[in-house]
Amino acid sequence: MENNKYIEVEVWSDEEVYHTFTQEELFGPVIATQTKDNDSDTTDSEDIPLADLGRKKKQPVKRKLIQSDSESDHDDSADDENYDPNKDEINSTDSEFNVKKVKTKEKRRVLMNKQRETAWKKKTKKLKIRKKNNKRRISQSVLAKKLRDKIILLQNRRKVASVAVNRAQKISQHNCTIQAMIRKTHTGRLDTLLACNELRRVSINGDGNCFFTSLKTSGKIAESASEIRSNVCDFMTTNADRYISFCTRKDMFSKVEFLNELELLKTRGQWNLDIADIVPLATANFYGSVVRIYSSSISTPVIDIKPEQTTEKVINLAYIAVRGQEHYDAIDIISNDSDAKRDTDPTWEVARESLPSTPNDESCHANMPVETTPHKRASYRSPPKKHSSRKKTRNPEKWKRNVRKLLKSEGKEYVSATGRVVAPKKVHHHSCLKCRFKCSEKFTEEQREDIFQLYYSLGSYERQRQYICDMVQKSATKRKVTGKRSIAQKYFMIHNDRKERVCRNFFMKTLDINRKTIDYTLKKKKHGAFVATDMRGKDPSVNKLDSCTVEIVKKHIESFPKMESHYTRKSSKKQYLAHDLNIKQMWKLYVKDCEKKGITSVKQSMYRKIFCENYNLSFFKPKKDQCSFCTLYDRRKAAGTVNETLQKEYDEHQVQKERAREEKTKDKERAKTDKSVYVATFDLQAVLTTPCSLVSELYYSRKLCCFNLTIYSLGDKQAVCHVWDETQCKRGACEIATCLLKNTLSVCHRSNVNEIIYFSDTCGGQNRNQYVTASLLYTISQVPNLKAISHKFLLSGHSQMECDSVHSTIERAKKVTPVYVPSQWCTLISLARKSQPYVTIPMKYNHVMDFKDFVKKHCTNLKTSVT
Known part of the structure; x- marks a missing residue:
């Protein structure tokens, strides 16, 4: 170590064992001898244990002591003994003591952070445990409240579900009603077409085998329907290469799929397949006969499917072309036997609707059979039935809301209910440069205008929505998504008699409709048809009586x-x-x-x-005292539309009226002065109902009709009333003629009268007829001294006579006198006038003479002209 410039010291610390090293062990005897001389400094350095530096798991601590070059040239032992570090060196950043302090602080800070983190985790755990315990200690009232809330929520959900179920049931019933109406319309149209061709429809069960059953019945084939189905399918299997070309999906059909479809078609009940439209053609070729289908469709009423070999044999079938409910029925020829069985045969259905407008169409005539000709329509139209109401007949077509609705359906300008002017519909320009369908290149502006005019010329809410259903199709997307994006909408427009796909914006701009209209229409589309109806203005009134x-x-x-x-x-x-x-x-x-x-x-x-x-x-008494011609003239005069012809006719009418009245006045004055002349007026009074009283219960009782023929003498003002009820006789010409005969005989026996003149109105059923004339002829033959009988008629509408005063007197008397039996009318009439009471003669059924038989036997030249 003496020759090295560095001294490496490694300190390892475990979780359980700690090693403490003194300064003497680390720095050798030089540092030890120096610290002995200075006790204060040694105590500070010796009291710092290495264990306080913190705990580190298996991390080596390296210290490098760098010596200067000058010190390394001298003797190490001498330098160590004489070296005495000052205070600045000890506190410098390079000092070993300062490095230890910094490391110790850092380790303490890390330790404190770990302790804080541990304490926070413990506190969080305690809070979770406390919350869990609090949840267990919830009171019974809170539990009951939560239970009540949950029950209320379930009840509300149940109510909503029941409302939805009821609404769905109503919609399904409404849809069923619409489908029944559509089917009834198609059935009536088909029956009318068959009746025009002297055919009738024979109903077949709709069990999926109706085509083959109808084929057996109409063609009188000995085989059963199942055998016919099997034979036709085998024939199509043998000639699969030929019939696969007729498939509508031939680009997607392979021969294997075609054969699989044929196997399904063999099964009873299977019909709605893609190859079902080829079956009539295969049937015609298999049996070698023409299959003629009478359809309820307006565009194709008669379809002839001819085999490859020419033949005269024809099999007639009836086809009800209701989308989603297609059905075939058999057809029978109307003969004398079938006419005799018309009332007893339950399959006979009489067409009550008029023939559709197809016979005027050239395309329809081209499809009609040559040997059958539809019956000509009658040129006469029955007059419209009058509305039996006291109020005037309403005309809904001229109502403002209906006119507004019609203008809106036709795409024209109209004024809304709030007074806002709505602009008319028009074709909007749309460029499809970025569209992959190239709509602008396929359709010109003229073609778009024609499509626009066709759509709004339908003029009906339901028909326009059905057009959208036909031109917009829904299909599942290839992407695996949910919701609205899982269904794609394809838009089509007619181009050269076939559908061409276009984009949505081009479709909407052409018809000038919005997305909401299309979405609602497709929502109400079922089995390819629009099943909803226009509900505008059809909400029931709130105050309507049950x-x-x-x-x-x-x-x-x-x-x-x-x-x-x-x-x-x-x-x-x-x-x-x-x-x-x-x-x-x-x-x-x-x-x-x-x-x-x-x-x-x-x-x-x-x-x-x-x-x-x-x-x-x-309620008032029915009268016809006003002249219809005079009323017409007054109405024209008030309007200022009287012409010369009408004025001339009116003047002549007034002249005839005055002549008739002058004639009656002249005869009246003659009867007053000449006793041999008898002048009288007669008329039948209005019906006298029995019982007649002001008791309220009698208003509900059925009344008996009584009649009164009054003959009023203008010379002596004497009135004779012939009274009878409807149980004895009627009020016809024979009854009037009998009363005149009795009165004439009575007058001739009472006085020396040789001329009689009668005045009456021009009622043809009672007075002005051959039977009354025959009675007068019979009377003059029975009375020798009677020279002449004249019957003069007043002008129609101006027949006011003196006998009417007798009737008014009787009407005043019956208001204060109750009548309960018919015999009381004689008493009431006789007491109606105090001075010169009226003479009453009750009539019986055996009093009436049959002058009709008398006319047949004795009057033979009544039809000879006057000239």
């Missing part, structure tokens, strides 16, 4: 007896209620009836609304 309450009101209104018109029953079927009734009185009776039954009644306004919207009844 159907049971409305039915109770209707039954009460219908409980009142009704009668037909007296004057206009030939040209009108309008019915009338009692003249002493009105809506307010009917509502009061309804309220009393509800109180007896213990049910809630509706307000008078609602009762009036139901009465006016559902019934066309009147």
Whole structure:
């Protein structure tokens, strides 16, 4: 060591054993002798143990003592004995003592950090244990509260689930209803097409074997349906190379896949396969006959599938082309036997709908069979049925909201409900330079405009959404993702009679629709069809009455007896209620009836609304005293549209009216002065209902109709009333003729009358007919002294006569006198006028003479012209 400049010292420390070295052992006797002379310094240096430097696991500590070159040239022993370090050397950074202090501080700092970290971990562990213990000490109230919250959450989830289930059920029922309506429309169209070709449809069970069963029934094949299926599939397997070219997916079909599809097709119930469309062609070739399919589709009503070899044999099949519910039925030819069995055969279905507009289409005529010609449509159209309501008929087509909805469906400009002007739809320009489908290169602006016009010319919400369903397809993506990204949408547009794929923006810009419209449409798409409906404006009213309450009101209104018109029953079927009734009185009776039954009644306004919207009844006495021609003239005159022709006809009409009245006045004055002339007016009074009283219970009872023919003498002002009820006889021409005969015989026997003149209105069913004329002819033949009988008719609409005053007097009397039986009418009529009471003659069924038989036997030249 004496010749070396460095002295290396290694100190190893373990976890359990520590080695302490003194300065004398480290630095030798030189340092030891120096520290003896200075006790203060030695005590400071000797009291520093190496164990306080910290614990290090198996880390060697190296110290290098560097000696200067000058000291190494002298004698080491002499230098060590004479060396005495000063205070600055000891405190310098190169001093061995200072190095030890720095290392000791650093080791203490590391040790303190480890202790702090250990203490923090212990504290954290204690906190976790404390929290765990606190959780175990939760009170029963907190547990009960949490349990209640959980129960409420589960109940809410159950309610939401039940609402969702009910909504799903309603949607499924609505979809089923729509599918049934679509199927009914297709079935009716198909039956009409078959009926025009003198064919009828025979229903076949839809068990997946309907095509082959229909083939057996229509073609009268002896084999069973299963055998026909097997034979056709074997025939297609033998000629697989030929029929694989007809597949719609021939680019994706290999021969192995084609044969596998045929094996599936052999199984009963398997039909919705890609090769099912080739089966009719294979069937035609196998049996060597033409397969003619009558379809419910509008575009292709008749399809002829001809075999390779020409033949005259034809097998007819009926095809219901409802997407997702395709079905085949057999067809039978209508013959005399089938016509006789039409009512008993359950498979016979009569087409009630009109023939679709396809016979006017040239393409449809090209597909129609040559030997069958559709029946011509009738040129006559029945007049629209009148709405039986007191209120005017509503016209929903002119409602503002419906006009606004129609304009929106057609893509035109319209004003919204808030008054905002909405711009019309148009084709927006879109450049597809970066599009991989090159949409702009495939479609020109003219073609896009045609597609735009086609879409908005549909004019229907459902048809436009169905167009979107046909042009947008959904498919699974190749990427393994979840959610909306797992489904891709493919957009197509028609180009040269085939679909070309385009990008989404190009599709939306062409039709001027947004993404929301497409997403909602595809959401409501099922089996390739749009199953939703336009629900705008179809929300039920909040204040709408339930159907049971409305039915109770209707039954009460219908409980009142009704009668037909007296004057206009030939040209009108309008019915009338009692003249002493009105809506307010009917509502009061309804309220009393509800109180007896213990049910809630509706307000008078609602009762009036139901009465006016559902019934066309009147309360006043039916009269026809106004002239229709005069009313027309007054209406034209008020509007300022009277022309010369109308004015001339009106003047002639007024002249005839005055002539008729002057004739009656002249005969009236003659009857007053000449006793041998009898002038009278006669008319049938309006129906007298029995019983007739103001008792409320009698309003609901069925009434008996009684009739009164009044003959009023203009000379002596005497009135004779012939009274009978509907159980005895009617009110036709024979009854009127019999009454005139009785009155004429009575007048001739009472006085020396040789001329009789009657005035009446022009009612053809009662007065102006050949039977009344025959009765007058019979009367003049029976009375010798009677020279002439004249029957004069007043102008229609101006037939006011004196006998009408008798009727008004009777009407006033019956308001204060109740009548319960028909015989009481005679008493009431006779007492209606105090001075010169009316004479009443009750009529029986055996009093009426049959003048119709008399006319057939004695009047043979009634059709001879006047000239």
